Amino acid sequence: MSTLCDLVEVEDSPGRRAFIADVAQLARAFASVAGASDVDLRLEAVDHDSCWRFHRDHVGYRLNATYRGPGTQWLAPELAGRALRAQRRYRGPLHELPRFAAGLFKGVKRAGDKAVVHRSPPVAGSGQTRVFLCLNEVSDHD
Numbered sequence: 001m002s003t004l005c006d007l008v009e010v011e012d013s014p015g016r017r018a019f020i021a022d023v024a025q026l027a028r029a030f031a032s033v034a035g036a037s038d039v040d041l042r043l044e045a046v047d048h049d050s051c052w053r054f055h056r057d058h059v060g061y062r063l064n065a066t067y068r069g070p071g072t073q074w075l076a077p078e079l080a081g082r083a084l085r086a087q088r089r090y091r092g093p094l095h096e097l098p099r100f101a102a103g104l105f106k107g108v109k110r111a112g113d114k115a116v117v118h119r120s121p122p123v124a125g126s127g128q129t130r131v132f133l134c135l136n137e138v139s140d141h142d
Contacts, residue, residue, distance in 0.1 A: 004043065019067065023133060026102055030063045030135045033104065040136040047129040049122045054083040054090065056115040059107035060137050064097065069130030070121040071097035074105075080117035088122075096121065 001020040010016050023043070031039050044050070046069075054075070064072045073094045075083050083090040097103045105116045123130060 026063060026065060026133070027135060030061070030104070034061045034137045036137050038138045040138050042134040042136075044132050044134075045129055046120065046132055047123060049120070049124040050132075051120040052122045053087055054080075054117050054119045056113075056117055057105060057107035058109065059139075060109040062105045062107055063102055063133075063135040064105070064118075065102040065133040066097065066099055067131040067133065068099070069123065069128045069132075071099055071101065072103055072118055073097075073121050074103070074116050074118035077114065077116075083117055 001023050005016055005020065027039050027041060031037065066072065073096050075094060079092050082092060105118065108115045120130070120132070
């Protein structure tokens with residue numbers, strides 16, 4: 001994470017150190033919950049409608065956290081089927097993870113059709129950029 005911060009010219013500061021410590025702590029906690037020695041870490045700046053479709057992840061576990069912009073949106077289980085069918089036309093209630101909160105989702109590999117249905121909030125054309133962290137278990141395909 002320090003190297004990444006250097007590459008994008010984030011100066012050493014208390015904020016940078018807190019960010020690095022937070023990502024490291026989340027990765028350690030995720031690895032413990034998942035029973036994994038390694039985790040796949042993806043950190044993105046997103047200013048488009050990345051992963052906007054309602055879906056269930058085809059993983060065992062996934063952790064999402066947003067450091068800037070709107071957080072991951074998720075649905076109550078009883079609304080999942082409706083949202084999966086309607087996609088962009090869905091107008092029902094949504095939950096949204098607050099900025100800086102971490103959401104740990106069981107994916108299809110652990111929960112089957114009870115896996116949480118969620119999406120990235122659509123931000124294209126809004127002028128917003130999300131800074132988004134995604135942690136996954138490392139698969140045989142990685």
